[in-house]
Amino acid sequence: MMLRIKRVPTVVSNYQKDEAEEGARHSSGCGRNCFRSCCLPGAKLPLYAFKKVSKVVCGKGSVGTENEEPSIDFLDSLLIGEWEDRMQRGLFRYDVTACETKVIPGEYGFIAQLNEGRHLKKRPTEFRVDKVLQPFDENKFNFTKVGQEEVLFQFEASEDDEVHFFPNAPIDIDNSPSVVAINVSPIEYGHVLLVPRILERLPQRIDHESFLLALYMAAEAGNPYFRLGYNSLGAFATINHLHFQAYYLAAPFPIERAPSKKITTTSGGVKISDILNYPVRGLVFEGGNTLEDLSNVVSDSCICLQENNIPYNVLIADSGKRIFLFPQCYAEKQALGEVSSELLDTQVNPAVWEISGHMVLKRKEDYEEASEENAWRLLAEVSLSEERLQEVKELIFESICCKIEEEIVTPVTLEESDDTPSLMKTLMRLKASNLLWCLCSSIIPFLSSGLWSFMEFSMVPLGFVA
């Protein structure tokens, strides 16, 4: 039996058409400045070359040119700047900052967004969900078909241990560059796709090199509010061309606040823990003597899962210092008809962002009635059972050659962790200030509501005269 679900595929590129249309277009030739051999010769794109670092706690990308002071957060600025440029050029299907968003009241702080435009104008398509690894299919949409204007920059390791930026670098076809492209249906500001070695046409499947690249991107951006995510096939990836997603959301995700309980530490110093007190069961990886240690343990685990045909999602948080791994079974349940129609009606696809606590809702009524209970109910369906997770964990630990030694440690919460990003730390310190906190909490409600008259009254400083 083959398990399939029907869903509306996400339009990530302006050149992504319905399959039938796509086939017709394909035979008629190109001429649309795509990322394939027909259009690439002579094409140029900015190139950001990052410095390979050995420590996990890595410095932010500092660009060393001449006597220039190293600039912090260069990658961050480059990405946001290029993204805003594409926004002002009108390449996106909608302005995501015009989509309403809110923190759902409650203990966990789930974040809800009403996004009515994301799934319009697309027919539901059948997706096979019972095979995590599927071969690359050139006939289906893939990232070589995007327009070059949708690609922001090339991203690669520097050859000389220094960060470099070339505003106009030729695209080296033989070297198959890794690129960062916009997602034309963003779910938050700065939503991009990292496509490793785009021209190699890799299927959606984790390998060591690609995962390390994603981790470097998180570390290099150096912004805890810029997270990367990965969905395997069967866990709501819709495009079978290797890619990671990323976007900005300057608020903690509920998953980042969940406590954890240490299971073991690998020989490379990577601490592996169970996620506690969260609707989706999973593992957290952090630490490691080098970034590569951390990357290898996580990619080994991912490879183990995909080879065992277990769909999963990955979140790279805290600038690459913490990685969450969630094996999941929602799509399988959905295909088997085990998900309630009430949940299905919301059409929410629990991919990595939803699992992390950022719920993108398509119907106004779901947004207005969004509650912690509803979010929890959906995510609980995503999670493997305790027993099943135990089996999966055994598979994982076997493959990464670790003995599971249950150790009693105090749950590490975000607040307590030493690895808490400095920005967050500072914010938390600020929280100690009663006045500031109170002021902020008193200001935020009227910012988000439409109480303009109040805002006008309280925020207009002196000397405001007509």
Added chain:
Amino acid sequence: MEPQLGFVEQSFDLRYTGWVREALNDMPDCFTITDPCISGHPIVFASNGFLKMVGYSKDEVIGKNGRIFQGPETDRRAVMEIREAVRAERAVQVSLLNYRKDGTPFWMLFQMCPVFSKEDGRVINFVGVQVPIVLRKTRLSGLGISRNEINLCEDTVLRCCRREVCSDSILELRRESVSSSHDDREVEINEPCDASELEKTKASAAISNILSVLTHYSELTGRLMFLFSVKHCQDWPQLLILLLLFLEHAIHRTDALLPDMPIVYASDAFMKLTGYARHEVLGQNCRFLSGIDTDPTTQFQIKECIRSQQACTVRILNYRKDRTPFWNFLHISPVRNASGKVAFFVGIQIDDHCNYRELHGLRPEMRQLSVVGAVKVAVRSLSMGASTS
């Protein structure tokens, strides 16, 4: 025992954000800020002007109670009046004989007002402005003073009623001033020195400016700027950043060349280039940068872009405080809050005049866009609501 210096300063920094000290130090006035929540009611901030006037160093003043400036000839009644005002958490204005570090006495007009916390209404600080009184033989009529004083205070109220932190204190200030006008006449008879109208105006203006700065730095914009400017703006001194509050009704006005959008944040680079102090810029409409040779069609272009809630880039002739013109390569863009509505416009200018270098190959235009994006992320995320910690 005096509270520890570090602790005292920290108490001040915790109440306000960002560059509040810098902003306060930009101001020429002589003033101190005290914290009644710390035992001994110590001074937590003293302006440069004040330190210069009394001849003490900052470290000799911070953490001390204001009484260290009093001496044998200081009128006990005036001191009692201040003490009573502190206890009753109200404003006060008295003439006071104080002593410099070298022991020389001097007369000054002391005006003090409480700063209330928005949250629980507690008094968190007192701002005390000291205006040196120039001794003179002829005195103004008592009646004249009180009328002027009332007018002045009403003016202050009109200008300040929209504030949130200080609204109460300003109302208090007026009540106090009105009721104390009788005392002034008594004072005039019994005291060797009285403040002139000019000095009182000066004191009131200083108070309102200080409150404006304090309010600004305890408001959203302070927190907001903290979030993004630390990351995106500090390294780029060539970028002048203004955040303008978007007011729905203002865009429908047809008489003004530029819509009314008060400035709620201005970057350090902006201050440096234009020569204004922060308190002179906040609350202003960006029209004040225009001058005689500013092209009205460019202003119209900006107005149209604001009206249609679009981003635009223009080259506009602006004027510094000293009225010298400069070319402003300005990009402005609407910024939406979490409910998806335009809440601000951010204006980012590249200092066209300064010898600009392409830092790390990122074009200045790209950096403008980068700041726009960072502001959008910050505003959207910060206005998302309910903190759940």
